[in-house]
Amino acid sequence: MSATTPTPEALAPDGEARAPRRPGWHAFMRPLALVPAGFLLLLLLCALFAPAIAPHDPFLPSIKNRLAPPGPVYWLGTDDLGRDMLSRLIFGARTALVASFQSVSIGLVLGVSIGLLAGYVGGWVDRAAMRFADVMQSIPAVLLALALIGVLGKGLGNAMLAVGLIFSVSFMRITRAVVLAEREQLYVDAARVLGLPPLHIMVRQILPNVAGPLVVQASIALGTALLIEAMLSFLGVGADSTQVSWGAMLETARQFQSEQPLLPVMPGLAITLTVLSYNLLGDVLRERLLPGGGPVARVRAGAAAASAAAAAAVPSPVQPEGADGGALLQVRGLTVMAGESELLSGVDLQLRRGEVLGLVGESGCGKSMTASALMGLLPPGARIGAGSVRLGGQELVGLPEDAMRQIRGKRIGMIFQDPNAALSPVHTIGTQLVDAVRAHTKVSRREALARAVELLELVGVPDAARRMNDYPHQFSGGMAQRVVIAGALACKPELLIADEPTTALDVTIQAQVLDLLTELREKLGMSVLLITHDLGVVADLCDRVAVMYAGQIVETGGVEETLTTPRHPYTAALLQAMPRGQSGLRSLATIAGRVPPAWAWPRGCRFHPRCPRALPACADASVPLEHGVRCIRAQGDPAPAPASTSLETAR
Numbered sequence: 049m050s051a052t053t054p055t056p057e058a059l060a061p062d063g064e065a066r067a068p069r070r071p072g073w074h075a076f077m078r079p080l081a082l083v084p085a086g087f088l089l090l091l092l093l094c095a096l097f098a099p100a101i102a103p104h105d106p107f108l109p110s111i112k113n114r115l116a117p118p119g120p121v122y123w124l125g126t127d128d129l130g131r132d133m134l135s136r137l138i139f140g141a142r143t144a145l146v147a148s149f150q151s152v153s154i155g156l157v158l159g160v161s162i163g164l165l166a167g168y169v170g171g172w173v174d175r176a177a178m179r180f181a182d183v184m185q186s187i188p189a190v191l192l193a194l195a196l197i198g199v200l201g202k203g204l205g206n207a208m209l210a211v212g213l214i215f216s217v218s219f220m221r222i223t224r225a226v227v228l229a230e231r232e233q234l235y236v237d238a239a240r241v242l243g244l245p246p247l248h249i250m251v252r253q254i255l256p257n258v259a260g261p262l263v264v265q266a267s268i269a270l271g272t273a274l275l276i277e278a279m280l281s282f283l284g285v286g287a288d289s290t291q292v293s294w295g296a297m298l299e300t301a302r303q304f305q306s307e308q309p310l311l312p313v314m315p316g317l318a319i320t321l322t323v324l325s326y327n328l329l330g331d332v333l334r335e336r337l338l339p340g341g342g343p344v345a346r347v348r349a350g351a352a353a354a355s356a357a358a359a360a361a362v363p364s365p366v367q368p369e370g371a372d373g374g375a376l377l378q379v380r381g382l383t384v385m386a387g388e389s390e391l392l393s394g395v396d397l398q399l400r401r402g403e404v405l406g407l408v409g410e411s412g413c414g415k416s417m418t419a420s421a422l423m424g425l426l427p428p429g430a431r432i433g434a435g436s437v438r439l440g441g442q443e444l445v446g447l448p449e450d451a452m453r454q455i456r457g458k459r460i461g462m463i464f465q466d467p468n469a470a471l472s473p474v475h476t477i478g479t480q481l482v483d484a485v486r487a488h489t490k491v492s493r494r495e496a497l498a499r500a501v502e503l504l505e506l507v508g509v510p511d512a513a514r515r516m517n518d519y520p521h522q523f524s525g526g527m528a529q530r531v532v533i534a535g536a537l538a539c540k541p542e543l544l545i546a547d548e549p550t551t552a553l554d555v556t557i558q559a560q561v562l563d564l565l566t567e568l569r570e571k572l573g574m575s576v577l578l579i580t581h582d583l584g585v586v587a588d589l590c591d592r593v594a595v596m597y598a599g600q601i602v603e604t605g606g607v608e609e610t611l612t613t614p615r616h617p618y619t620a621a622l623l624q625a626m627p628r629g630q631s632g633l634r635s636l637a638t639i640a641g642r643v644p645p646a647w648a649w650p651r652g653c654r655f656h657p658r659c660p661r662a663l664p665a666c667a668d669a670s671v672p673l674e675h676g677v678r679c680i681r682a683q684g685d686p687a688p689a690p691a692s693t694s695l696e697t698a699r
């Protein structure tokens with residue numbers, strides 16, 4: 049791999065990735081959608097312009113014309129008090145729409161707020177919300193509405209408040225379910241890594257994903273609300289005599305149906321057609337907006353940015369370095385626990401300014417856990433048991449969350465393995481980069497936009513200004529990773545943690561992204577902690593390497609000496625297990641066995657059960673890391689483990 053100037057990948061010209069096919073808004077051009085949409089539009093117009101449209105005063109009685117059949121003056125006839133049925137229907141549309149929108153809005157505001165909080169915070173808040181929802185849903189909606197009206201008093205406003213409370217339960221459940229799924233997504237981790245506050249993450253990152261299901265549910269709820277309003281007005285606890293309600297018109301019609309059989313037809317039809325229209329429209333929206341056919345439908349196919357962390361537009365002040373000997377990052381004895389298990393045991397790392405340190409090891413060795421501990425973003429259940437993490441002399445372990453949020457993104461940036469998952473699918477790249485820039489920097493939106501374009505240019509995204517308006521799914525994997533890197537650099541962090549930044553990418557693109565990292569490190573002078581499985585990448589990019597096994601650093605040193613004369617048998621085994629271009633059809637060496645789980649780290653040297661050079665003493669007591677190696681043979685006998693190789697071979 050050569051460190052050449054990054055070029056946009058050839059596989060996807062201009063970085064374009066084709067978006068998955070999905071039904072467009074032309075879905076609304078079908079009769080199934082046009083007819084209900086047209087009907088609802090007509091209703092809306094009636095509601096808005098009722099006084100202008102209605103031919104008569106809907107409240108003006110005319111006893112001499114009572115129960116008149118349809119005719120040239122009263123097109124739809126009159127009711128028992130001689131009031132014009134057509135005018136009452138038109139005014140009834142106003143009541144129906146206001147009441148249903150009012151209750152659905154109440155339901156949405158309440159349900160979405162509680163659902164967001166319950167899903168995101170979890171714990172007792174979630175349990176309390178769910179038990180409350182269970183109780184509410186075990187009672188039939190109309191009974192509950194009647195009970196609430198009993199407490200709140202009669203009247204359409206109270207009736208709709210009651211209905212809104214009932215609806216809030218279903219909105220809450222939907223929101224919570226989506227939040228539970230979304231909060232585990234990498235783009236949410238990415239937002240945390242940026243140092244964005246929880247409210248911002250909930251509202252700006254997660255909430256847009258709930259929009260599709262909510263719109264569908266709301267359209268169905270509008271129909272239900274209208275039915276409940278009609279029912280309550282029919283029972284005499286909804287609309288009063290100053291309002292016209294289709295439900296109340298039906299009640300009157302019931303009483304005088306024997307004298308005027310046409311009386312219930314029009315209000316009945318109005319209710320039926322409106323509810324049907326809401327439901328048909330809900331079906332079209334479902335097809336358009338929900339997974340399997342919608343914009344929110346996991347269109348992650350190629351995004352990657354808002355992730356990383358980063359902050360201030362100017363380099364943040366570095367604390368006095370004191371005893372850290374010029375190191376930017378100094379990790380000492382870092383131990384991470386989950387219950388009784390040690391996931392990391394006394395990890396020591398040191399990273400100088402402008403240096404690239406590779407952290408390597410098999411899957412399950414603790415590389416990502418180390419990165420999470422450095423960022424102060426351990427998964428639930430894991431905690432720091434001991435040790436210290438100093439960044440530019442400032443201790444990070446034990447720092448309050450607010451202070452840590454100022455470090456994340458601002459002084460430490462992070463990029464992730466899967467660029468497609470690291471970006472929010474519902475925001476443009478421009479919005480996400482602007483958020484990244486403004487997370488820690490007080491700049492205007494215009495300045496942040498200019499900086500975002502600069503960042504995209506810096507990471508080699510062609511036609512940067514135009515691409516600001518694109519969504520993540522419109523970027524290829526390599527381009528998406530460039531956007532993620534741009535997000536991570538938004539505030540010029542001193543340290544960039546790159547957690548397997550190329551694993552999810554095509555081989556040809558991997559080289560370009562690695563070249564980009566090399567170039568950026570030279571240009572910006574930042575330190576990089578590069579987590580990888582690939583010793584070839586380490587040989588290419590890193591100055592020093594730390595080899596990790598079973599939650600411990602087992603060997604650390606300069607890249608050249610460590611990869612050419614490994615001293616720990618595990619490093620030697622990793623090198624032997626590397627595929628080499630010139631090896632022809634030679635079968636690949638593997639390391640026998642697998643990394644044990646954290647609760648079963650072996651006694652003594654943790655690698656001894658898999659080590660070809662193990663001595664009986666290796667199982668006796670744990671081995672300290674001395675002179676950069678954690679092996680009693682290497683410490684007693686300076687001869688390297690048998691895997692000497694040249695750096696060129698490693699590459």
Ligand SMILES: Nc1ncnc2c1ncn2[C@@H]1O[C@H](COP(=O)(O)OP(=O)(O)OP(=O)(O)O)[C@@H](O)[C@H]1O
Nearest residue numbers: 386391410411412413414415416417418427645646
């Ligand atoms: N949330 C968690 N709770 C408890 N143990 C965990 C948790 N996450 C990871 N572990 C354990 O911690 C150890 C280290 O895992 P980690 O993900 O850091 O390994 P890794 O080297 O980064 O692997 P990979 O390369 O696959 O990402 C493993 O034994 C893993 O099972």
